[in-house]
Amino acid sequence: MKKLEQLYEGKAKKVFKTDDPNLYIVDYKDDATAFNGLKKGTIAGKGVINNRVSNHLMKMLEKNGIPTHLVEEISERETIVKKVTIIPLEVIVRNIAAGSLAKRLGMEEGTKLQHTVLEYCYKDDELGDPLVNEYHIYALGAATKEELDLIADYAFKINRLLSDYLKDLNIELIDYKIEFGKTPDGTIILADEISPDTCRFWDSVTGEKLDKDRFRRDLGNVEGAYHEIMKRLLGE
Ligand code: 5GP
Numbered sequence: 001m002k003k004l005e006q007l008y009e010g011k012a013k014k015v016f017k018t019d020d021p022n023l024y025i026v027d028y029k030d031d032a033t034a035f036n037g038l039k040k041g042t043i044a045g046k047g048v049i050n051n052r053v054s055n056h057l058m059k060m061l062e063k064n065g066i067p068t069h070l071v072e073e074i075s076e077r078e079t080i081v082k083k084v085t086i087i088p089l090e091v092i093v094r095n096i097a098a099g100s101l102a103k104r105l106g107m108e109e110g111t112k113l114q115h116t117v118l119e120y121c122y123k124d125d126e127l128g129d130p131l132v133n134e135y136h137i138y139a140l141g142a143a144t145k146e147e148l149d150l151i152a153d154y155a156f157k158i159n160r161l162l163s164d165y166l167k168d169l170n171i172e173l174i175d176y177k178i179e180f181g182k183t184p185d186g187t188i189i190l191a192d193e194i195s196p197d198t199c200r201f202w203d204s205v206t207g208e209k210l211d212k213d214r215f216r217r218d219l220g221n222v223e224g225a226y227h228e229i230m231k232r233l234l235g236e
Pocket of ligand 1: 090092098099100101129175176177197198199200212
């Protein structure tokens with residue numbers, strides 16, 4: 001597989017074309033941003049950890065019936081993925097109140113939600129990824145009702161699978177953001193990444209934050225938290 005020209009460079013990853021028109025290579029960076037790019041920094045080793053953690057979790061999901069973009073990890077930071085067009089939605093699932101939901105609804109962080117919450121944000125940096133509902137999504141033409149029903153169904157299944165998997169490792173899945181893409185034949189699959197950058201992971205026993213909130217909120221030991229997640233998931 002040949003890595004050809006760079007297609008795109010995002011905040012945390014680069015995407016390259018390959019000599020196979022149906023496959024891309026993703027290259028994970030150590031760059032970290034928060035608050036829509038206002039805060040910038042580097043988390044040493046993050047690219048390696050997110051590549052490996054995301055692939056590990058996607059493999060587990062794939063085994064349990066969730067179609068994903070994962071094809072093959074080819075180096076510490078690089079993975080071959082299926083070519084998709086990203087559906088411009090951040091799909092957010094929440095089990096425990098934290099972050100923007102805690103703020104918006106005046107709930108204390110850490111409060112167990114009486115029902116799982118599913119939210120959508122429209123991916124648009126200039127607009128700051130605004131919260132939208134189903135009707136906005138249809139109005140924008142971002143997804144059809146059939147597509148969104150499938151996405152919601154996958155999002156809840158992923159929540160059960162990930163929460164159960166992580167619980168055994170003493171990690172509480174507070175909330176997370178996932179993205180879906182459409183393959184050239186129109187199939188919707190899980191894309192992007194599942195990592196400490198995109199999830200809130202709290203230690204089940206101590207409540208310690210083991211995710212990007214350590215960077216966002218200047219809590220210190222950011223690298224240590226990312227390493228701890230990799231150690232618990234991959235045993236190293
Ligand atoms: P919140 O809306 O509370 O800021 O975030 C909810 C969850 O989605 C958190 O786990 C957070 O990491 C993830 N999330 C939401 N928006 C983004 C984003 O733009 N980038 C990343 N990496 N994660 C996000």
